[in-house]
Amino acid sequence: MPYTYNLIFKRIEELNKEMIILKVIIRRKFNMSQFAAQVDARQYPPKDKHNVIFDTFSSLKKGEKMELINDHDPRPLHYQMMAEYTDQFEWEYLEQGPEVWRVAIGRR
Secondary structure, eight states: HHHHHHHHHHHHHHHHHHHHHHHHHHHHHOSSOSEEEEEGGGGSSSHHHHHHHHHHHHHHOOOEEEEEESOOOOHHHHHHHHHHTTTTTTEEEEEEEESHHHHEEEEE
């Protein structure tokens, strides 16, 4: 039985990644905003937030931006991106709390 659960959870993770890519494609096709993608991190459990954000960032083409929305300052994420994606992204705060933080993250 645990084997079945593992397969189900793995498939759910794969579908989540496919949904992220599909959202980016739809935004590109219909030019829905200045952002190719949007991640509202408030909607994800803590263990999934960074994976969703990094998957979304990875799906961006050079020159595209994503919008990150969070309920706290995503400074730790910024530090992690500086370590893992040196000189590959731009970071611009659009709104800085106290209830909502919005950040434009661009791919170089």
